[in-house]
Amino acid sequence: MLRKLSLAVLIPVCMLALYLVLVAAEYFYESKQVRKELAERQVDQITQQLLRMRAVVQSAQALQDIERIEQEVSLATLDMNVMVYILLDANSRIRFANHTVWRDSNAIEVIDGYDVVRHHAVVQSGQASISINPDRLSIQAYYPVDAQYPEATELIYFESDLAPLVAKASTELQQRFMRVWGLGALLLIGFTFVLYYLLIRPFKMLSESAKQVGTPEFLTQVPWSASEVLSLQTTLQQVHEHLGRAVKQLNDNEQRWLFAVEGSRNGIWDWDLRTDEVFLSDRWKEMIGYQPDELEGAFQTWETRLHPDDKQTVLNCLHDYVSGKTKEFESVHRLQHRDGHYVWVFDRGMLVDWDQLGRPTRMIGIHVDVSESERNHAAIAELVKQSVAGPKMLPETFMAQLSQYLNQRASAGHWGALLLLNVETLGANDTLTSHELERLLSQLSARLSSYFAENIVIAHIELGRFALLAKELAADANMAGRRALALATELKQIATRPFHYGEHDFRLNANIGICLLDSVDSLAPELAVRRAELAMQHAQSSDHAGCAFYHPDLERSQDSESSLLSRLERAIAENQLSLMFQPVVDMQGKIVSAEVLSRWHLADGEIVPVAKFIDLAERHGLIASLDLNVAERVCLLVKQLKQQGIHLPRLTLNISTLSFCQADFVEQLVGLVNAHQLGEQQLGIELSESALLAAEAFVQPRINRLAEARVAITLDNFGAGLGALSCLRHYPLSEVKLDLHCAANLTNDTSWSQALIQSLQAFNLSIVAKGVESPQQQQLFSHLGCTHFQGYNIARALSVNDFKQLVCPRPLLRSV
CATH class of the missing domain: 3.30.450.20 (PAS domain)
Known part of the structure; x- marks a missing residue:
């Protein structure tokens, strides 16, 4: 009112x-x-x-x-x-x-x-x-x-x-106030009239003029008034002028947009969820063989043309998105052509409008014809089934296009690039069937095909590996390199966007190798692919953010890496890696556990950094063998010392995420624990947050199997950036170790460490502060709520003999 x-x-x-x-x-x-x-x-x-x-x-x-x-x-x-x-x-x-x-x-x-x-x-x-x-x-x-x-x-x-x-x-006071009230009321009425003519009346005139903004009838004639009102009058006049220009620009842009939509290979649809009316662009109709004036603009037009095998899956995916269960709608399915056959399309849409109650009312999207991509995918799937173990053959069609480009590019005088994309479906391999995994990669192939221009060729060359040939990037090498890097960054963003399949969301990890193709150097197609593969392997290191260029040094580093790799294989097989033990103590200084660390000393005395040989093992598939080797040696050590009457505290092993995700790793680890008859929680494992953040259906059975074998589970590096509080609620963890940067930043700022510790205290878990290097740090961590401590202030990593002496010291000799 x-x-x-x-x-x-x-x-x-x-x-x-x-x-x-x-x-x-x-x-x-x-x-x-x-x-x-x-x-x-x-x-x-x-x-x-x-x-x-x-x-x-x-x-x-x-x-x-x-x-x-x-x-x-x-x-x-x-x-x-x-x-x-x-x-x-x-x-x-x-x-x-x-x-x-x-x-x-x-x-x-x-x-x-x-x-x-x-x-x-x-x-x-x-x-x-x-x-x-x-x-x-x-x-x-x-x-x-x-x-x-x-x-x-x-x-x-x-x-x-x-x-x-x-x-x-009271009577005298009332008489006095009546005189004051009367005089004040007269002054107030006079002030109101002045205010009306100086402020309210000009505002009313401006309000009436504002209704005509953008029309020829607009007029702003305001009598003398305050400077603010005159400023508003000027602003309103400027808005009128800007609106006129904006309307003209909008009309021009609408014409350009219509031209761009109809000229592109993408079909556009616009769905009104309240009435089920759907706008279908001319290109959308053309994909399935119809003229622009054909097909009714209704939801049933699309629904009735879905392939029977795809229909329920696509409708479920659409319903999950509209109801808010998933964050995006993206599907690869078949639509019936006018001639009776089916066309593969990539369909992607998003909600753009909601009513006052928050219910979606409008959705727009695109259709892309990806029939060629699907046929390529089917050929690759068949190739993978029929091929024997070892490297897979590249599809002949892509190699032919690459060879043709390499032979013809000299006349064009432009640089190009070959990009090799490798995606890792971490956790999805055991959750999805082989057919579902192929469909997931097929959806990625369709997504990539829908994003890039005609002068970029995309091929699914192998299960989980894609090749992208970018033609005529630039005439200058530096410019071509910048454009290739921008293209690789965009490619990585597209590939790592989450996929919704069934009841699960999957995120793919992507690494991209880039090989620039100049207009002078003659290069065989196989050599170009080889260089892109070297760059892709180099991109897996953390300091390259998943993208790397080929350069000649990679050839030499590849030879050096191959030599180091063979020596690592021999070191694992011959138990040449040294085991070190770093104690973890409670608030009273009692040793409650020890973290087992691996060290590699070469015969010439050189020490290989831990990060280097762990990264090497992870990239070449040796990490599971390394982790199992350490686990077997630790189990044997615990058993031998137990027979000697020495009872060690719990020993925890750092297990790589890649090892944990391998199909039979957990079973082999449990087999070692049972074979050596270890007691309850004599052995523990430390997992990073990334391992526990995979699909719950994939992680839960492995965690349950370890818990049944009485293996203690520690969440390591908590607070490194993922913040996996959900892991604490879902899985039976024994303790949590804070990330090392908590100790590094403790003296300057305790707020981050305090927030992490307070979030953990509700779960009644042991909280271990790592990297404690001074009594002051230990006191601060203890004050914040940590219950256990590990670091140089307690002890450095010790050899087996030093650790035995620390846990079970020999009696001191006394002279008589």
């Missing part, structure tokens, strides 16, 4: 209401002050009068002059405001009173406001009590008198009526 009121009404009403509130508040405040001041003056007068009366009473009682007391009481009653004026003895009997009928009566029975308890309290203390009674609107006084003989007067009780004085003062 208030939103519809005009400022011409709303502002005066608000000002009047505010004025009335202020005046009323001032009136009540002054009325209270007047009453207070009036009461204070009356109390002062009564105090002086009673002081004099006490002196008279004491003097008259000493002289037995009763008449003098009666005269004084009679004089006091001449004041019309005096209600009660009595003199009382110790028994509350009235000795003298302003009304003779009260004399010799008991005050308790005849005086309403008299309080006998207060009477005796005043007499005993000897201090007068004068108070204002708001209920009776009177002043009551109890004044003590020295009683000089039995039954003599000991108290003067006095009560004065304030009502007449208060009424008189």
Whole structure:
């Protein structure tokens, strides 16, 4: 209701209401002050009068002059405001009173406001009590008198009526405020008229003009007014001009968009979910063999042409997206052509409008014909089934196009690039069937085919591996390199967007190798692919963010890496890796566990960095063998020392995510624990957050199998960036280790470590602070809530003998 009121009404009403509130508040405040001041003056007068009366009473009682007391009481009653004026003895009997009928009566029975308890309290203390009674609107006084003989007067009780004085003062105050209110109201009315002509009236005129913005009828003629109103007038004029230009630009862009849509190979659809009406572009209809004026614009037009084998899956995917269960709608399916055969299309859409209740009302999307990509995928799937173990053959069609480009590019004079994309379906291999995995990669192939221009050739050359040939990037090598890198970055973003398949969401890890193709150097197709593969392998290292260019040094590093790889294989087979043990202690300093670390010392004394040989093992498929080798040696050590009577604390192994995700790794690890008859939680494993963030259907059985084998599970590097609180709720973990950067940044800022520790405390897990290098750090971690500690302040990584001596020290020799 208030939103519809005009400022011409709303502002005066608000000002009047505010004025009335202020005046009323001032009136009540002054009325209270007047009453207070009036009461204070009356109390002062009564105090002086009673002081004099006490002196008279004491003097008259000493002289037995009763008449003098009666005269004084009679004089006091001449004041019309005096209600009660009595003199009382110790028994509350009235000795003298302003009304003779009260004399010799008991005050308790005849005086309403008299309080006998207060009477005796005043007499005993000897201090007068004068108070204002708001209920009776009177002043009551109890004044003590020295009683000089039995039954003599000991108290003067006095009560004065304030009502007449208060009424008189209130009347004067009301008269004064009526004059003030009247004058103020006149000034307010005058101010309102001035405000209306200077501000409200110009605003009304501007409001009417704003309704005509963008039309020829727009006019902003505002009379003299405030500078702000004139500024608004100027702004409104500018908006009118900008709107005119924007409307023209919008019309031009609409024409360009229509031309671009119809000229591209993408079909456009626009679906109104409320009416089921669908706009289908001319290109969409052309894909399935229809003319622009054919096909009804309805949802059933699309639904009825879905292939029977794809229909339910596609509709379920669409329903999940519209209902909010998934974050995007993306599907590769078949639509029936007018001639009767089916066409493979890549369909991607997004919601763009919702109603006031948050329900989706409009969805738009694209259709891309990916029939060629699907046929290529089917040929590759068949090739994979028929091929023996070892490298897969590249599809002849792509190799033919690559060979043709390499032979013809010299005449063009432009640089090109061959990009090799390798995707890792971590966790999906065991969750999906082989057919479902192929369909997932087929969806990725269709997604890639829908994003790039005609001068870029995309092929699915092998299961999980894609090749992209970019032609005529630039005439300059530097520019070609920048464009190839931008293309690779876009390719990686597209490939790593999540896929929704069945009831699961999958994220693919992608690595891209780039081989630039110049216009001079003659290059065989197989050599170009080989260089792209070397770059792709190089891209897997963390410092390249998944994208790397080929350069000649990779050939030499490949030879060096091959040599180091063969030595690593031999070191694992011959148990040449050293085992080190770093203790973990509790708050009392007791060793509760130890982390097992691997070190590699070459025969010439060189130490291979841990990160280097672990990365090498992960990239070449040796990491599971390495982890199992360490696990077997640790199990054997625990068993041997147990037979010697030495009981070690729990030993925990760092298990790579790639090892954990291999199909039979967990079973082999459990087999080692059972074969060596290890006790409950004598062995533990440390997993990073990435291992536990894979699909729950993939991780849960492995975790349950380890828990059944009584293997303790530690979540390592908590807080490194993933923040997997869901892992703490879903899986039976024994402890959590904080990431090393918590200790590194602890002295400068404790907020991050404190937030991580507080989030963990609700799960009742042991919290291990890693990298503790000083007593101060240990004290800070302990204060924040950590229960266990690991680092150089406790002990460095120890050899087997040093660790045995620390856990079970030999008895000290004593001289006799």
